[in-house]
Structures are given as C-alpha cells and as structure tokens.
Amino acid sequence: MLKLTMLDLAISGLLVEGDLHGYELKKRLAELLGSWSSVSFGSLYPALRRLERGGYVATVEDVDAATPMSGSLGAELAAFRRDPARRARASTGRRARKVYTLTEAGHAQLTHDLGDPNGDEKSFAIRVAFCRLLPPDQRLELFRRRRDLVAAGLAGRVERDARADQYRRSLFEFQDDRLHRELAWVDQLIASAETESPTDHLTPGGSPS
Amino acid sequence: MLKLTMLDLAISGLLVEGDLHGYELKKRLAELLGSWSSVSFGSLYPALRRLERGGYVATVEDVDAATPMSGSLGAELAAFRRDPARRARASTGRRARKVYTLTEAGHAQLTHDLGDPNGDEKSFAIRVAFCRLLPPDQRLELFRRRRDLVAAGLAGRVERDARADQYRRSLFEFQDDRLHRELAWVDQLIASAETESPTDHLTPGGSPS
DNA sequence: GTCATCATGTAAGCCGTTACATGATTGC
DNA sequence: GCAATCATGTAACGGCTTACATGATGAC
Numbered sequence: 001m002l003k004l005t006m007l008d009l010a011i012s013g014l015l016v017e018g019d020l021h022g023y024e025l026k027k028r029l030a031e032l033l034g035s036w037s038s039v040s041f042g043s044l045y046p047a048l049r050r051l052e053r054g055g056y057v058a059t060v061e062d063v064d065a066a067t068p069m070s071g072s073l074g075a076e077l078a079a080f081r082r083d084p085a086r087r088a089r090a091s092t093g094r095r096a097r098k099v100y101t102l103t104e105a106g107h108a109q110l111t112h113d114l115g116d117p118n119g120d121e122k123s124f125a126i127r128v129a130f131c132r133l134l135p136p137d138q139r140l141e142l143f144r145r146r147r148d149l150v151a152a153g154l155a156g157r158v159e160r161d162a163r164a165d166q167y168r169r170s171l172f173e174f175q176d177d178r179l180h181r182e183l184a185w186v187d188q189l190i191a192s193a194e195t196e197s198p199t200d201h202l203t204p205g206g207s208p209s
Numbered sequence: 210m211l212k213l214t215m216l217d218l219a220i221s222g223l224l225v226e227g228d229l230h231g232y233e234l235k236k237r238l239a240e241l242l243g244s245w246s247s248v249s250f251g252s253l254y255p256a257l258r259r260l261e262r263g264g265y266v267a268t269v270e271d272v273d274a275a276t277p278m279s280g281s282l283g284a285e286l287a288a289f290r291r292d293p294a295r296r297a298r299a300s301t302g303r304r305a306r307k308v309y310t311l312t313e314a315g316h317a318q319l320t321h322d323l324g325d326p327n328g329d330e331k332s333f334a335i336r337v338a339f340c341r342l343l344p345p346d347q348r349l350e351l352f353r354r355r356r357d358l359v360a361a362g363l364a365g366r367v368e369r370d371a372r373a374d375q376y377r378r379s380l381f382e383f384q385d386d387r388l389h390r391e392l393a394w395v396d397q398l399i400a401s402a403e404t405e406s407p408t409d410h411l412t413p414g415g416s417p418s
Numbered sequence: 419g420t421c422a423t424c425a426t427g428t429a430a431g432c433c434g435t436t437a438c439a440t441g442a443t444t445g446c
Numbered sequence: 447g448c449a450a451t452c453a454t455g456t457a458a459c460g461g462c463t464t465a466c467a468t469g470a471t472g473a474c
C-alpha cells in the first residue's frame with residue numbers, strides 16, 4: 001500500500017487505456033507531460049519494476065507481431081498497416097518487448113491516489129488528465145482543493161516587488177498572471193464538474209438565470 | 210567547481226543582495242519561489258553547508274542585535290524600529306544565528322552558472338530573477354535559449370488530443386495557452402534586453418514599423 | 419502553561435538523473 | 447560500415463522530503 005509517485009500515477013493512468021510496453025509508454029508519457037519533462041529510461045524501468053513488485057502492474061505476453069490485433073493496441077495497428085517498414089520489422093525478429101497491464105489492485109490504488117487529499121500538488125496536471133476515473137464528487141473535491149491552494153498562493157503574494165529590478169518585476173507579474181489564469185481555469189473545471197455532480201452544489205435560493 | 214543546484218542558485222542570488230541567516234533566507238526563498246515551493250530546513254541547511262564546504266559562502270559574525278545597523282540588513286532594521294517586540298527580543302538573548310555571506314568565488318560561480326547554456330531549464334525563473342548580474346549579451350542569450358525551447362515545446366504539441374475526454378482536452382488547452390503566454394513573455398524580455406545590449410540585434414535593412 | 423515564532427540542525431529513505439551496457443534492424 | 451530507431455535494463459550518485467531533536471522567548 002505504498003503511495004504512488006507522480007510517475008507511477010502517469011504510468012498507471014496510461015495503462016488504464018490499454019496495455020503498453022516500456023518504450024511506447026515513454027513516448028506516451030512525453031506527449032502527456034510535455035516533451036521536456038523527459039522521463040528517462042533510468043526512471044521509467046525502475047518505476048515499472050517497482051509497480052510490478054507491488055502487484056500494481058503485471059507483464060503479459062507480447063501479442064503484437066504474432067497476433068497483431070489486441071485490445072487497445074488498435075492505434076498501433078493502424079500505423080502498422082500503413083507503414084511498410086513496420087510490417088517488415090514485425091515479420092522478422094524484434095527484440096522481445098515486455099508488455100505491461102494494470103492489475104485490479106493497481107486500478108484501485110490509482111483511483112485512490114487520484115482522489116487523495118494528501119497527494120502531491122505537483123501532480124495536479126496528471127490528476128486532471130485521469131480525473132474521469134474518479135467519482136464525480138471526488139473530482140469536484142480535487143478541483144476545489146486546487147482552487148483553494150491557488151487562491152492562497154495568490155493571497156500570499158503581497159508587497160514583494162520592493163527593491164526588484166525590471167526583470168524580476170516582470171517575472172513576478174508573469175507568475176501572478178499565471179496564477180490568475182490557473183484560478184480561472186480551475187473555476188471552469190469546477191463549473192464543468194458541478195453540472196455532472198448531483199450533490200454538493202445545491203445553493204438554495206439561488207439565482208435562476 | 211561543482212554545479213550549483215536550483216536551490217544553490219537562489220541562495221547565492223539572495224546573498225548578493227546582503228548577508229542573511231538561514232531562517233531569514235528561508236522566508237526570502239519562499240517569497241521568491243512562491244510560497245508553495247516550500248524550501249524546508251532539511252534542504253536549506255544542508256545546502257548552506259555544502260556551499261560553505263565548497264567555499265562559495267562563509268559565515269560571518271552576527272552583527273544584528275549587538276550592532277543593529279549593518280549593510281543590507283537595513284530592511285530588517287526598519288521593522289526593528291517599528292516593532293517593539295523585536296526590540297525586546299534583541300535586547301535580551303536570542304539563539305545564536307549564523308549569518309552567511311557570499312564569497313568572491315561564490316559570486317563568480319553564480320554569474321557563471323546563471324549564464325551556463327547547459328544549466329537546468331527548471332531554474333529559468335531563478336535565473337531571470339538574478340539576470341541583472343549577467344552581462345547584457347549573456348542575458349540576451351539566456352532569453353533566446355529559453356525562447357527556442359518554449360517554441361520547440363509548442364511545435365512538439367501536435368495531434369495529441371485524439372481519444373481525450375473533456376478534462377484532458379481542457380488541460381491540454383490550458384498548457385498550450387501557458388506555453389504561448391510564456392513565449393510572449395520571453396519575447397518581451399528579449400526586446401527589453403535588446404535595447405540594453407549594444408551588439409547582436411543590428412538587423413540591417415530592417416522594417417521601420 | 420502552552421502555543422507560536424525564532425533558530426539551527428541531523429538521519430533515513432527514496433526517487434530521479436546520468437552514464438553505461440547490450441543488441442537487432444533499417445536506411446544511407 | 448555507420449548512424450538512428452527500437453528495446454530493456456543496471457549502477458552510482460546526489461539531493462530533496464520527512465521526521466526528529468533542541469531550546470529560548472513572548473503572547474494569551
């Protein structure tokens with residue numbers, strides 16, 4: 001029952017959408033987290049082994065190349081059909097790939113950690129990326145907590161630009177703007193989530209508009 | 210000649226503006242990096258010791274409380290005069306404070322690492338905060354490198370929102386917007402730096418707006 | 419009398435980064 | 447032949463986080 005890292009969270013989340021091998025996982029992580037978060041193999045593979053040891057993921061047989069069609073590897077198959085190079089590679093030998101799948105325990109841990117109020121705030125983006133896995137009320141809570149945090153961050157930013165040169169003032173302005181935009185974004189997320197959550201926003205005597 | 214960490218960079222930069230003790234340093238770091246980057250003592254003090262071992266900082270006598278006025282502790286003194294509580298604390302005993310000062314080697318290393326092209330991109334904000342310490346051309350280079358990186362990050366973000374739910378799409382949009390805004394900001398910084406850099410922007414035959 | 423603030427540290431653990439090692443295949 | 451891509455790992459190192467330890471003082 002160890003706590004999932006940011007990386008673990010991302011891996012587990014991606015595996016929900018389908019079984020993947022390490023190399024492909026790295027590419028998906030890059031496009032999910034942005035290309036410059038560069039998850040290296042040196043952290044990816046140990047993370048996978050960690051998750052495997054914990055029983056959160058398991059390796060399955062590599063069905064691709066032998067039986068190309070399989071579950072969520074459909075996208076890969078499309079490219080497979082279009083690209084002659086891939087076909088060639090598959091027919092001849094390719095280095096053995098270890099394909100990972102998320103276990104039930106892994107799925108449970110993922111949904112638990114996604115909604116964990118004590119979770120790392122740096123993983124908020126990842127949590128949003130997979131928040132559809134959460135029940136509506138927990139999703140709403142996730143957004144609300146973030147909102148409060150960002151608002152607090154904004155409130156804490158007072159009278160700091162005395163004795164700051166132009167560059168630092170520009171930096172502070174930029175960061176303030178960032179926080180304001182994030183606040184607006186989270187508010188939008190909250191609004192979006194509220195329409196899907198039956199409870200928790202029954203402000204009685206409200207304004208009909 | 211070890212490479213300064215993000216934290217080392219921030220510490221050194223703050224010490225340029227005046228000698229400080231650890232506790233005060235932590236507060237300054239919080240307002241510089243944002244309150245939720247929470248530099249804890251568990252990382253601050255080891256970092257200070259590291260810097261001291263390397264000869265980048267040195268401890269000096271705590272002039273405050275004995276001789277309240279001293280160099281860059283002026284701001285503290287102002288509060289000191291206004292606040293009776295502080296006066297009382299200072300006159301009676303207070304736990305011994307270790308006041309750190311930046312050595313010449315530390316200053317040299319700081320300006321070197323601020324302009325280092327191989328430096329960590331995550332420390333860009335800190336670099337900007339102290340970029341006035343750089344010669345104009347290196348400052349401009351710093352901004353330009355960032356610009357290229359952000360632009361590359363934007364270029365790398367293509368066709369990723371297939372099979373994404375509303376929340377993830379919203380996240381991607383938000384992150385895209387962030388990148389665009391950062392690009393605009395960095396462009397502004399570049400423009401600002403160009404007016405101060407004599408060389409390097411002599412685009413001949415230019416457009417007179 | 420107890421809590422918050424000021425003030426400085428140590429120790430364990432863990433995760434990520436970097437560099438190294440291996441090996442097949444495709445394209446130039 | 448050489449580089450690039452695919453593919454999976456190991457080993458060392460270092461820094462950050464968390465928790466713990468200590469101790470004075472002022473406010474309620």
